[in-house]
Amino acid sequence: MTFTAADTGIPIPRGPSSPTREERHPLMSPENSKQLKIAAHRVDKWGQWIGILLACFVLGLLAQAAMQRDIATLGRGWYARLLPPPLEPVLTPLQQQLMGCRTFKNEEIPFVDETASIRVLDSYTPEQRQTAERFTAAVAACTNFTCLQRANKLPRAPGQFRYPHFYILGFPKCATTSLYCHLIQHPQVQFPRQKEPHTLNMQCSAPKMECPPEVQQEYVTQTLNLDEAAASMFTRAAFDGSTHYAAEGHYMAERLKATFPWVKVVISMRDPISQALAMHLHNLSHNRTDVCWEESGKRIYPCIAQDLEDVTRARYGPRVAKWMEHFSTDQLLLVQYESVIAKGPSMAEDLQELKGFLGFDLHLPSDSLPLTNWKHNRGGPDAIGRYWNMTRSEYQHLVDLARRNAQEVIQLMESSGRAEKQQRANWLRNWENVWKMNLDDNCEAGPDGNCKIVVS
Numbered sequence: 001m002t003f004t005a006a007d008t009g010i011p012i013p014r015g016p017s018s019p020t021r022e023e024r025h026p027l028m029s030p031e032n033s034k035q036l037k038i039a040a041h042r043v044d045k046w047g048q049w050i051g052i053l054l055a056c057f058v059l060g061l062l063a064q065a066a067m068q069r070d071i072a073t074l075g076r077g078w079y080a081r082l083l084p085p086p087l088e089p090v091l092t093p094l095q096q097q098l099m100g101c102r103t104f105k106n107e108e109i110p111f112v113d114e115t116a117s118i119r120v121l122d123s124y125t126p127e128q129r130q131t132a133e134r135f136t137a138a139v140a141a142c143t144n145f146t147c148l149q150r151a152n153k154l155p156r157a158p159g160q161f162r163y164p165h166f167y168i169l170g171f172p173k174c175a176t177t178s179l180y181c182h183l184i185q186h187p188q189v190q191f192p193r194q195k196e197p198h199t200l201n202m203q204c205s206a207p208k209m210e211c212p213p214e215v216q217q218e219y220v221t222q223t224l225n226l227d228e229a230a231a232s233m234f235t236r237a238a239f240d241g242s243t244h245y246a247a248e249g250h251y252m253a254e255r256l257k258a259t260f261p262w263v264k265v266v267i268s269m270r271d272p273i274s275q276a277l278a279m280h281l282h283n284l285s286h287n288r289t290d291v292c293w294e295e296s297g298k299r300i301y302p303c304i305a306q307d308l309e310d311v312t313r314a315r316y317g318p319r320v321a322k323w324m325e326h327f328s329t330d331q332l333l334l335v336q337y338e339s340v341i342a343k344g345p346s347m348a349e350d351l352q353e354l355k356g357f358l359g360f361d362l363h364l365p366s367d368s369l370p371l372t373n374w375k376h377n378r379g380g381p382d383a384i385g386r387y388w389n390m391t392r393s394e395y396q397h398l399v400d401l402a403r404r405n406a407q408e409v410i411q412l413m414e415s416s417g418r419a420e421k422q423q424r425a426n427w428l429r430n431w432e433n434v435w436k437m438n439l440d441d442n443c444e445a446g447p448d449g450n451c452k453i454v455v456s
């Protein structure tokens with residue numbers, strides 16, 4: 001018999017010597033063979049349908065990928081499944097954070113010797129070793145604030161820090177990210193698991209800063225990175241860098257002091273106009289609706305004027321006053337953005353002052369602070385944030401408001417004996433220079449002349 005594909009009648013070519021199915025298999029009777037043919041026919045039909053469906057599916061995928069202009073990615077996706085995964089270097093959690101700290105994407109991740117701090121342990125006497133171990137065991141066992149309060153009262157060996165050791169409280173847009181990145185490269189600093197957890201204002205209820213037990217547990221063990229800090233026997237100082245805490249000073253200053261009485265806190269401030277402008281740019285570039293900006297027909301001046309009057313943001317005085325009330329000079333450090341980012345001796349001096357204040361080696365990881373997150377410097381010459389349009393008299397009014405805010409800060413420093421006369425004068429001069437530079441270089445003549453205001 002001729003073996004044909006049932007429906008089409010096309011004979012299946014068969015060499016003279018090749019056996020028929022019946023010949024190959026003794027059990028294959030003509031009757032069996034007939035049933036097999038019917039089954040083959042069914043399979044064939046189903047096969048066609050499945051083929052068509054598969055083709056449609058693949059076409060659909062291709063069409064979708066094409067719409068997303070994603071064919072290359074799709075190709076790589078298939079390819080990747082066929083090949084063993086590429087050998088990508090496995091980044092440590094610290095390196096992952098440092099990736100985000102680079103100013104340019106092609107920059108190398110800096111090397112941080114994560115074991116440097118524990119070398120101090122080799123210098124301990126047996127008694128110091130015992131003290132260090134006792135402190136470590138007590139703190140490492142904590143999962144709540146009450147436990148930390150008790151454990152942190154125990155004596156420590158040289159080079160050990162209480163847990164947590166410090167806070168960078170804000171203000172946002174005042175080089176806090178650059179400071180964070182500088183500090184996590186310091187061998188005596190324990191990087192936190194999260195850069196800006198904002199646990200204490202977002203997950204603990206104001207005004208008492210009451211944190212539920214599960215929040216405390218997460219914060220103590222995970223967020224602040226208890227395991228890694230304990231592994232260094234607390235020779236690396238743990239911290240929280242949530243930049244919105246400063247503006248919550250009206251209740252948080254008192255509560256943080258009551259919760260962790262030993263912590264050191266750092267507040268950075270920038271020319272109030274520049275800070276407010278940078279905050280608006282942050283909102284706009286993160287697609288957050290900026291109510292004032294929308295309502296004013298995208299005129300920035302009324303929004304900044306409003307911010308400089310508002311006690312919660314660019315008007316630092318009332319909030320900083322609260323932090324000063326509860327944290328003495330050896331627990332609160334004020335940093336000025338314009339001074340710490342200036343390419344001159346002030347950068348190194350300010351960084352050393354910060355590290356001295358926190359009790360770290362002054363010269364590590366370096367004496368310079370590369371700026372990360374410098375959004376207003378990106379895009380074309382007219383990109384939003386490169387400069388801000390307003391009239392000279394509008395800017396002059398903002399300067400009057402900002403100068404009043406600056407005076408508030410200077411007076412607070414003076415009354416609390418925080419800074420030498422010279423330092424206070426420098427502080428004010430740095431901000432006056434920003435205002436003068438804008439008025440002199442970036443404004444057209446006359447009160448209605450247009451200004452292209454840039455931030456410090």
Ligand SMILES: *[C@@H]1O[C@H](CO)[C@@H](O)[C@H](O)[C@H]1NC(C)=O
Nearest residue numbers: 141142143144145146147213
């Ligand atoms: C806090 O933690 C300690 C030790 O882990 C535990 O003994 C204590 O009961 C906890 N206290 C509260 C208030 O949860």
Ligand SMILES: *[C@@H]1O[C@H](CO)[C@@H](O)[C@H](O)[C@H]1NC(C)=O
Nearest residue numbers: 276279280283288289290307
């Ligand atoms: C930025 O957006 C947030 C959330 O929408 C808003 O609360 C805040 O006031 C805005 N900041 C400024 C400076 O407009």
Ligand SMILES: *[C@@H]1O[C@H](CO)[C@@H](O)[C@H](O)[C@H]1NC(C)=O
Nearest residue numbers: 282283284285286287288289
């Ligand atoms: C904001 O929206 C634009 C346009 O819709 C988009 O291209 C951009 O990725 C968005 N940016 C962020 C940070 O979400």
Ligand SMILES: *[C@@H]1O[C@H](CO)[C@@H](O)[C@H](O)[C@H]1NC(C)=O
Nearest residue numbers: 382383384385386387388389
């Ligand atoms: C500033 O105003 C000029 C003139 O009206 C306009 O061409 C320019 O796009 C504006 N720039 C920005 C950043 O708003």
